[in-house]
Amino acid sequence: MNVVVVESPSKAKTINKYLGPGYKVLASFGHVRDLPAKDGSVRPDEDFEMSWEVDGASAKRMKDIADAVKSSDGLILATDPDREGEAISWHVLDLLKKKKVIGDKPVKRVVFNAITKKAVLDAMADPRDIDISLVDAYLARRALDYLVGFNLSPVLWRKLPGARSAGRVQSVALRLVCDREAEIERFVTEEYWNISALLKTPRGDEFEARLVSADGKRFQPKAIGNAEEANRLKALLDRASYVVESVEAKPVKRNPAPPFTTSTLQQAASSKLGFSASRTMQVAQKLYEGVDIGGETVGLITYMRTDGVQMAPEAIDAARRAIGSQFGDRYLPEKPRFYSTKAKNAQEAHEAIRPTDFYRTPEQVRRFLDGDMLKLYDLVWKRGIASQMASAEIERTTAEITADNGGKRAGLRATGSVIRFDGFIAAYTDMKEDGEQAEDGEDGGRLPEINARESLAKQKIDASQHFTEPPPRYSEATLIKKMEELGIGRPSTYAATVTTIVDRDYVAIDKRKLVPQAKGRLVTAFLESFFTRYVEYDFTASLEEKLDQISAGELNWKDVLREFWNDFFSQVEDTKELRVTNVLDALNEELAPLVFPKREDGGDPRICQVCGTGKLSLKLGKYGAFVGCSNYPECNYTRQLSSESNGEAEAAVSNEPQSLGKDPHTGEEITLRSGRFGPYVQRGDGKDAKRASLPKGWTPATIDHEKALALLSLPRDIGAHPESGKMISTGIGRYGPFVLHDGTYANLESVEDVFSIGLNRAVSVLADKQSKGAGARGRTAAALKDLGEHPEGGAITVRDGRFGPYVNWGKVNATLPRGKDPQSVTAEEALALIAERAAKGGGTKGKTSRSKASAAGAKSAGSKAAKPKSGAKAKTRTAATAKKD
Numbered sequence: 063m064n065v066v067v068v069e070s071p072s073k074a075k076t077i078n079k080y081l082g083p084g085y086k087v088l089a090s091f092g093h094v095r096d097l098p099a100k101d102g103s104v105r106p107d108e109d110f111e112m113s114w115e116v117d118g119a120s121a122k123r124m125k126d127i128a129d130a131v132k133s134s135d136g137l138i139l140a141t142d143p144d145r146e147g148e149a150i151s152w153h154v155l156d157l158l159k160k161k162k163v164i165g166d167k168p169v170k171r172v173v174f175n176a177i178t179k180k181a182v183l184d185a186m187a188d189p190r191d192i193d194i195s196l197v198d199a200y201l202a203r204r205a206l207d208y209l210v211g212f213n214l215s216p217v218l219w220r221k222l223p224g225a226r227s228a229g230r231v232q233s234v235a236l237r238l239v240c241d242r243e244a245e246i247e248r249f250v251t252e253e254y255w256n257i258s259a260l261l262k263t264p265r266g267d268e269f270e271a272r273l274v275s276a277d278g279k280r281f282q283p284k285a286i287g288n289a290e291e292a293n294r295l296k297a298l299l300d301r302a303s304y305v306v307e308s309v310e311a312k313p314v315k316r317n318p319a320p321p322f323t324t325s326t327l328q329q330a331a332s333s334k335l336g337f338s339a340s341r342t343m344q345v346a347q348k349l350y351e352g353v354d355i356g357g358e359t360v361g362l363i364t365y366m367r368t369d370g371v372q373m374a375p376e377a378i379d380a381a382r383r384a385i386g387s388q389f390g391d392r393y394l395p396e397k398p399r400f401y402s403t404k405a406k407n408a409q410e411a412h413e414a415i416r417p418t419d420f421y422r423t424p425e426q427v428r429r430f431l432d433g434d435m436l437k438l439y440d441l442v443w444k445r446g447i448a449s450q451m452a453s454a455e456i457e458r459t460t461a462e463i464t465a466d467n468g469g470k471r472a473g474l475r476a477t478g479s480v481i482r483f484d485g486f487i488a489a490y491t492d493m494k495e496d497g498e499q500a501e502d503g504e505d506g507g508r509l510p511e512i513n514a515r516e517s518l519a520k521q522k523i524d525a526s527q528h529f530t531e532p533p534p535r536y537s538e539a540t541l542i543k544k545m546e547e548l549g550i551g552r553p554s555t556y557a558a559t560v561t562t563i564v565d566r567d568y569v570a571i572d573k574r575k576l577v578p579q580a581k582g583r584l585v586t587a588f589l590e591s592f593f594t595r596y597v598e599y600d601f602t603a604s605l606e607e608k609l610d611q612i613s614a615g616e617l618n619w620k621d622v623l624r625e626f627w628n629d630f631f632s633q634v635e636d637t638k639e640l641r642v643t644n645v646l647d648a649l650n651e652e653l654a655p656l657v658f659p660k661r662e663d664g665g666d667p668r669i670c671q672v673c674g675t676g677k678l679s680l681k682l683g684k685y686g687a688f689v690g691c692s693n694y695p696e697c698n699y700t701r702q703l704s705s706e707s708n709g710e711a712e713a714a715v716s717n718e719p720q721s722l723g724k725d726p727h728t729g730e731e732i733t734l735r736s737g738r739f740g741p742y743v744q745r746g747d748g749k750d751a752k753r754a755s756l757p758k759g760w761t762p763a764t765i766d767h768e769k770a771l772a773l774l775s776l777p778r779d780i781g782a783h784p785e786s787g788k789m790i791s792t793g794i795g796r797y798g799p800f801v802l803h804d805g806t807y808a809n810l811e812s813v814e815d816v817f818s819i820g821l822n823r824a825v826s827v828l829a830d831k832q833s834k835g836a837g838a839r840g841r842t843a844a845a846l847k848d849l850g851e852h853p854e855g856g857a858i859t860v861r862d863g864r865f866g867p868y869v870n871w872g873k874v875n876a877t878l879p880r881g882k883d884p885q886s887v888t889a890e891e892a893l894a895l896i897a898e899r900a901a902k903g904g905g906t907k908g909k910t911s912r913s914k915a916s917a918a919g920a921k922s923a924g925s926k927a928a929k930p931k932s933g934a935k936a937k938t939r940t941a942a943t944a945k946k947d
Contacts, residue, residue, distance in 0.1 A: 063084060063085065063086055063133070063134050063135055064084065064085050064086070064134055064135055064136045064137070064138055065085075065086050065087075065088060065127065065130045065131050065134045065136070065137050065138070066081065066085050066086065066087040066088070066138045066140050067087075067088055067089075067090055067127060067137070067138070067139050067140065067141065067151070067154055068087060068088075068089055068090070068140050068141060069089060069090055069091070069092055069141050069142060069147070069150060070089055070091070070092075070351060070890045071089040071091070071889070071890060071893065072351045072352060072888075072889070072890060073089070073177060073351045073352065074087040074088060074089040075087075075352075075359070076177055076351065076352040076359045076360075076361070077140070077177065077182055079359060080179045080182045080183065081182070081183075081186070085138075086130055086134070088123075088126060088127050088130060089123070090120075090123060090124075090127070090141070090150060090154055091119070091120070091123055091890075091893065091894060091897065092150065092894065093120075093149075093150055093153065094116060094120040094123065094124055094150070094153050094154055094157060095114040095115055095116040095117075095120060095153055095157070096114065096115060096117075097112060097113065097114065097115070097204065097208055098113060098114075098115040101212060103115075103208060103212075104205045104208045104209055104212075106209070106623075106627050106631070109620060110205055110620055110623050110624075110627075112201065112204075112205060114153070116157070117897075117898075117901040118897075118900065118901040119897030119898070119900060119901050120897075124154070124157050124158075124161075127154065127158070128157075128158055128161045128163045131158055131163045131164065131167070132163045134167065135167065135168075136167050136168040136169065136170070137155070137158070137164065137167060137168070137169045137170070138169075138170050138171075138172055138186070138189065139151035139154060139155065139169070139170070139171045139172070139192070140171075140172050140173070140174070140185070141154075142173075142365065142367075143173035143174065143175055143365060143412060144196075144365075144367060144412070144554070145196050145199055145200050145203075145613065146200060146554060147173070148171075148192060148193055148196035148197055148200065149196075149197055149200035149201075151171055151192055152192055152197045152200075155169060155192065170189035170190070170191075171189060171190050171191060171192045171193070172185040172186055172188070172189050172190070173185060175364045175365045175374075175412060175413050176350075176361050176363075176364045176365070176418045177350065177351060177352050177360070177361030177418075178360055178361055178418050178419075179360075181361075181418070195612065195613055195614065195615040196613050198612050198613075198618075198619040199609050199610070199612040199613040199619065201619055202608075202609055202612055202619040202622055202623060203609055205623055206230060206605070206623065206626060207229065207230050207231075209623075209626075209627065209630070210228070210229065210230040210596070210630070211227060211228070211229055211230075213630070213631070213634045214228040214233075214589075214593065214596075214634070215227040215228050217634060217637050218585065218588065221588070221637065221640060221642065221645050222584060222585065222588050222645065222682065222687075225581065225584065225585050225588075226566040226567070226568070226581070226585075227566070228585065228589065229562065230596070230602070230605075231550060231551045231555055231559055231602065232559050232562045232563055233585070233586070233589055233596070233597050234550055234597050234598075234599065234602045235541065235545060235550065235551070235559050235560070235563060236563050236568050236569065236578070236582055236585065236586055237586050237589070237590065237597045237599075238536065238541060238544055238545070238599075239535075239536055239541065239563070239569055239576050239578045239582070240578045240582060240583050240586040240587075241586075242533060242535060242536055243535070243577075243578045243583070244655070245532065245533055246532040246533065246535070247655040247656075248655075249530075249532035249533070251529045251530055251531070251532075252284070252287070252529065252530045253287060253288060253527065253528075253529055254284035254285070254286060254287055254527075254528050254529070254530065255286040255287070255288075255289070255291070255292035255525055255526065255527055255528065256272065256273075256286075256525075256526050256528060257272070257273040257286065257292060257295055257296060257299070257523070257524070257525045257526075258270050258271065258272045258273065258474075258523075258524050258526075259271050259272075259273070259299055259304070259465070259474055259520060259521075259522070259523050259524075260520075260521040260522040260523075260524070261304055261463070261476075261518040261519065261520060261521060262518060262519040262520075262521055263510055263511065263512060263516070263518060264516055264517070264518075265510070265511060267510030267511065268510075268521060269476055269478075269509055269510055269512070270476065271461070271463050271474035271475060271476035272474060272475060272476075273295060273299070273472060273473070273474055274473050274474060274475045275472060275473035276295055276298065276470075276471075276472040276473070277470070277472075278471075280473075284528075284530065289527070292525045292527075293525065295472070295525070296523050296525040298465070298467050298470055298472055299465055299467070299472060299520070299523045300520075300523050301467050301468075302465035302466055302467035302470075302472065302520070303465070303466050303467075303517065304463055304464070304465050304466075304474075304517065304518040304519070304520060305463070305464050305466070305515065305516070305517055305518070306461060306462070306463055306512055306513065306514050306515060306516050306517075306518065307462045307463060307464050307514070307515075308461070308462045308514050309459065309460070309461045309462075309512050309513065309514050310459070310460050310461075311457055311458070311459045312457070312458050312459075312460070313455065313456070313457050313458075313482070314455075314456050314457075314458055315453040315454065315455055315456070316453060316454045316456055316485075317399075317453050317486075318399070318448045318449050318450075318451055318453070318485075318486035318490070319445070319448075319449065319490075320371035320372075320401035320403075320414060320449050321371060321373055321401075321414035321415060321416050321442075321445055321446045321449045322414060322415040322416075322441075322442060322445050322446070323368055323369050323370065323371055323403070323414060323415065323553065324343075324366060324367055324368055324369065324415070324553030324554075324556065325369070325542050325543060325546045325553065325556060327342060327346065327366070327415055327441075327442070328342050328343075328538070328539060328542050328556060328557065329539040329540075329542065329543055330441060330445070331438060331441060332537060332538055332539035332574070333539060334441065335434075335437050335438070335441070336574075337434070337438075338538055338557075338560075339538045339539070339542060339556055339557035339560055339561075340557040340558070340560075340561050341434070341886065342438065342557070343366065343557050344886060344888070344891075345434045345435055345438045345886075346363065346366035346415070346438060346442075347366065347888075348435055348888065349361070349362045349363045349366075349435055349438065349439055349442075350362075350363050350364070350365060350366050353427070353430055353431065353435070354430065355422075355427060355430050356430070360418070361418055362417060362418060362419075362422065362427065362439055363415055363416065363417055363418060363439065363442050364412075364413050364414075364415055364416050364417075364418060365412055365413070365415075366415050367412075367553045367554045368412040368413065368414060368415060368553055369403060369546070369552070369553050370403065370412045370413055370414050371401040371402065371403045371414045372400060372401055372402075372413065372414060373413055373414055373416050373446070373449070373450075374413055377413070377416055377420075378398045378399075378450060379398075380419070380420050380421075381416075381420045381446065381447055381449075381450040382394060382398065382450055383420075384420035384421055384447060385447060385450060385451055388423075388447075389451070389488060389489070392452070392483075393451050393452050393485065393486075393488060394451070394452065395450070395451070395452045395453070398450060399449060399450055401414075401449070414446075414449075415442055415446075416442065416446040417439070417442060417443045417446055417447075420443070420446070420447055422443075423443065424436060424439055424440040424443055424444075427439065434886070444489050444490040445490050447489050447490075448486040448487075448489040448490035449486075451485055451486035451488070451489060452483075452485040452486065453485050453486070454481060454483065454484055454485035454486060454487045455481070455482045455483040455485065456479050456480065456481055456482065457479065457480045457482050458477070458478075458479045459477065459478050459479070459480070459509050459512075460475065460476075460477050461475065461476040461477075461509065461512045462474075462475055463475070463476065463518065476509060476512070477509075478507055478508050478509035479507075479508070480508045534575070535575040535576055535577060536575070536576045537574050537575055537576065538560050538571075538574070538576065541560060541576060542556045542557075542560070545559070548599045548602075548603055549602075549603035549606050549607070550599065550602050550603055550606065551606070552606070560576075561879075563582065564576075565879075565880060566581075566582075567579055567581055567582075568581055568582030568585060569582055580656065580687070580703045581687075583653055583656055584649060584653070584687055584703075587648070587649050587652040587653050588645065588648075588649065590652065591645075591648040591649070591652060592633075592637060592640065592645075592648070593633060595629070595633075596630065596633075605622075605626070608622050609622075642682060645682075646679060646680050646681075646682070649680050649687075650679055650680055653680075656703070657678075657680055657689060657703065658678060670691040670692075670693065670697060670699055671699070672691065672697055672699040673691060673693050673696070673697035673699070675693060676691035676692045676693035676694075676697050676699070677691070677692045678690070678691060678692070678701075679692060680703070681700075687703050688700055688701065688702055688703055689701040689702075689703055700736065701736065702736075719731075719733035719734070719735050719744070720733060720734040720735070721733055722734055722743070722765070722766065722767045722770045723767040723770075725745055725771065725774075726771075728745070728746070730745050730746040731745075731746065731747075732744070732745050732767065732770050732771070732774070734762060734765055734770070736762070741755075741756045741761075741762045741765075742754060742755045742756060743756070743765065743770040743773055743774060745774050752774055754773040754774050754776065756773075757773075757794050757798075757799070757813045758798070758813075759813065760813070772817050776792070776793045776794060776816065777791045777792060777793035777802070778791060778792045778793070778816065778817065779791050780792060780801075780819065780820065780821050780824050781821040781824075783803055783804070783825065783828075784825065786803070786804055788803060788804045789803075790802070790803045790821065790824050790825070790828070791803075792810070792815075792816045792817075792819060792824070793816065794813065794816060795807075798810070798813075799811075799812065799813050799815055799816045801819065801824045801827055801828060803824075803828050806828060806831060806832065807831075808827045808828050808830070808831035809831075810827070847859065847860040847884060847887065849869070849887065849888070849889040849892050850889055852871050852872075852893070852896070856871055856872050857871070858870070858871045858889060858892050858893070858896070859871075860878075860884045860887050860892070861875075862884065863875075866878065866880075867882070867884040869887060869892040869895050869896060871892075871896045874896050874899055874900050875899070876892075876895035876896050876898065876899035877895075878895070
C-alpha cells in the first residue's frame with residue numbers, strides 16, 4: 063500500500079476513487095507549517111536560516127500521515143503543480159524524515175494539471191523527484207515577504223500612527239490605486255465638440271457621417287475646442303451640398319482570444335458575471351477539484367492558477383473534434399491555433415484554463431452545478447472552444463463624403479461593419495471587458511447602400527458639446543491586468559493582494575471601483591518618500607524575474623536575499639533618525655490635493671479658516687492622521703482627513719461650537735462640533751455632556767435643531783414586544799442602524815428608519831432576522847448552510863451570529879473573513895477556519911481574537927492568502943484558499 067498526499071480532502075476523496083485499494087490518499091489541508099509570527103523567524107545574520115512552526119491542527123494531520131507512512135510501501139507526494147505545491151510536498155517530506163518514518167521507502171513526486179482519471183493515472187506512471195529549484199524560489203519569496211513585513215511595518219507604526227502593515231507586493235498594488243487617484247485629481251477637463259450630419263441617399267435611406275476635415279485641414283480627435291468654432295463649421299455644413307467621393311468595402315478577419323489565464327478569467331468573470339477576483343478563484347477551485355457527475359466525481363476544468371495561454375496537444379485535438387461535431391466543419395480552421403503570452407515574466411509552465419472534456423458542454427452538466435459554478439464553467443468552456451475556432455469574417459465599409467458650400471469644402475466620413483461569417487463568435491460573444499477588446503464589430507452598425515459620385519440630401523446637422531474625462535479608477539479586474547502587465551505578483555497572488563488592501567481599509571470598493579482611502583494614501587506617500595525603491599514597479603517586477611530565475615536553477619536563492627537585504631536593512635536603519643516633522647512635511651507636499659482641497663472662495667487652502675492666521679498641516683494622533691492648525695492651543699481647529707474631502711465649507715466644521723438651540727426638556731445648549739473623528743452634536747458641557755456622531759450620509763450643513771434632538775435621543779424605545787413583553791429599541795451602532803430586542807440585533811435599511819419605524823414593522827424585522835438564524839443572546843443560531851461531517855465526527859455548519867456569520871463544529875466557532883458570502887463557504891474552507899480557531903483554543907463565542915500588531919505585520923507582506931479579520935494565523939491552508947505561484 064502506498065500513501066498519497068494531496069492538499070484538500072475533496073481532492074483526496076476523488077483521487078482515492080481513481081487509484082483504488084492499493085493506495086491511501088490523505089490531505090495535508092494546504093501548508094503544514096509556516097514561519098512563526100514573531101521576530102527572528104528569518105535570520106539574515108545566520109545566512110537566512112528559517113525557523114518553521116507546526117500548529118496544533120497541522121500537527122494532528124501530520125501524525126495521521128506519519129502513522130500511515132510507517133506501515134506503507136512508499137510515499138507519493140501529489141500536491142498542486144506549482145511553486146507553492148512543490149513547497150508543501152517539501153515540508154511534508156521534511157517533517158516525515160524528522161519523525162524517522164521514511165527510512166528506505168521510495169518517495170516520488172507526481173503532478174497533474176486536471177483531476178480526471180486519465181490525468182491522475184498518467185501522472186502516477188511518470189513520477190519524479192521534488193524540484194529543489196522550485197522549493198528554493200518558494201523559500202526566497204517567503205523570506206523576502208517576511209523580512210519586508212517584519213521590518214517595514216514597525217517603521218510605519220512608529221512614524222505614521224494609525225497605519226496598518228506594509229507588504230512587498232501589496233504596497234505596490236496600493237501605489238497603483240493611489241497613483242491613479244492622484245492622476246484623476248490633477249486632470250484638467252477640456253471642452254471639445256463633435257459635429258455630425260444626418261444624410262439621406264437617393265433611395266431614401268438615412269445614415270450618419272462625422273466631420274473629419276475642413277478648410278483643407280484634417281481634424282485630430284477632439285480638435286474642435288470651443289462653441290464659436292463649432293458653430294462656424296455647423297453653419298458651413300448647414301448650407302452645403304453633399305457628394306460621395308468614394309466607398310470602400312474592406313474584408314477583415316478577427317481572430318479569437320486565447321483560452322483563459324488566471325488574470326483573464328478574473329477579468330472576464332468580473333465584467334460578465336460581476337464576480338470579485340476571490341469569488342472567481344473559489345468557484346474555479348470547486349470546478350478543478352471535482353464535481354459529482356451522475357455518480358462519478360470528476361474535475362471539470364484544468365488547474366486555475368496559471369499564466370500560460372497554450373492548451374496541451376491532446377486538448378487541442380479534442381477541441382477541434384468538438385467544434386466539427388457541434389458547430390460544423392465551416393467553423394474549424396485548417397490548422398490548430400497556437401498562442402504565446404504577452405504578459406511580462408509569464409512562466410507558461412502550465413496549460414491555460416480549459417475544460418477537461420470539451421464534449422462535456424455546459425448544458426450537459428447544468429443539473430450537477432450550482433448557479434455560480436455553472437456560470438463560470440460556461441465561460442471557461444466557451445472561451446476554450448472558441449480559441450480553436452475559425453476567424454470571424456467582417457466587412458468594414460468606409461464612405462468618404464465631400465460637403466461644398468460656395469467653394470468652402472469639408473470632409474465627412476461614415477463607417478459601418480457587417481459580420482459576413484461569425485466564426486468563433488458563434489461560441490464566445492465578447493462584450494467590452496475590463497482590459498479586453500470587444501470581439502464584434504466596433505465601427506457601429508451596417509450602412510445602407512451608398513454609391514460613389516452620387517448626391518446626398520442633408521437632413522440634420524448636429525454639433526454636440528463634450529468634455530474630456532479623467533482616467534477611470536481601477537476595478538479589481540483592471541488592477542489585476544495592470545499588475546500582470548508590469549510583472550508584479552503571480553497568478554496565485556492577484557486575488558489575495560486585492561483582498562488584503564481592502565481588508566486593511568487602505569482601499570474601499572464603491573460600485574466595483576477601487577477608491578483609495580486616506581489611510582492608504584498616507585501609507586503610499588510615506589513609502590514613496592522614504593522607501594522609494596521598494597514601491598517602484600520596475601524593482602518589484604525585477605524581483606519576480608529573479609524568483610523565476612531561481613525556479614529555473616539559474617540563480618542561487620540566498621544570493622538574491624543577500625543582495626536585497628543589504629540595501630533594505632540600511633534604509634530601514636536610516637529611518638530611525640527620521641523626525642516626525644520630516645514625515646509631516648513630506649506628506650503635506652505629496653498629498654496636498656487630499657489634505658488641502660481647493661476652497662470655493664479661491665483662498666489659500668492651507669490658511670486656517672477659523673483663526674485666519676494659522677497654517678494647516680497634517681497632525682499625527684494615537685488613532686491616525688488629521689488636519690490641525692499651527693496656532694494650537696489658541697486655535698483648536700481640527701478636521702478629519704478623508705478621501706471624500708471636497709473643499710466645501712461644510713466639510714470643515716470648526717471646533718468652535720455652533721449653536722443649534724436648546725433642549726426643550728433640559729434647557730441645555732445643543733451644539734454642532736467637529737473632532738478628530740468627524741462632526742458630532744453635543745448637549746450641554748463638561749464630562750457629562752451627551753454626544754452623538756453624525757451617521758453616514760448626514761453632513762454638517764444638513765443638521766438642524768430637530769435632527770440634533772433626534773440623534774441625542776437615541777436609543778429610541780418603540781414599544782414592548784407582543785410575545786416577550788420586553789422593550790424593542792432602535793439605535794445607530796458601529797455596523798449602522800439597528801433594531802434591538804432582548805439581545806437580538808437586526809439591521810435596518812436606512813438611518814431614517816431608526817426614527818420612523820413602528821412596532822409592527824420592528825417585530826417583523828426581528829422575526830426575519832431570527833428566521834435566518836440570529837437568536838437571542840445565549841441561544842444557538844440556526845444554520846444557514848450544512849457543510850457535512852467533520853473528519854473527526856460532528857456536523858459542520860455556517861451560522862449567523864450577533865457579530866456576523868461564522869462556521870460551527872461542536873463547541874468551536876470561527877468567524878468568516880469580512881465580506882465572505884456565507885452561502886459560498888466550502889467544506890474545505892470551513893475545516894481550515896475551524897482548525898485555525900481550535901489551535902488558538904477557540905471556544906463558543908463565535909468571535910475570534912485579533913492577533914498582535916507584530917503578527918499582522920509579518921503576515922501582511924507574505925504571498926499567502928489574506929487572513930480573516932480574526933487574525934488567526936494562516937498556517938493551515940486548503941487548496942481552495944492557498945495562494946499559489
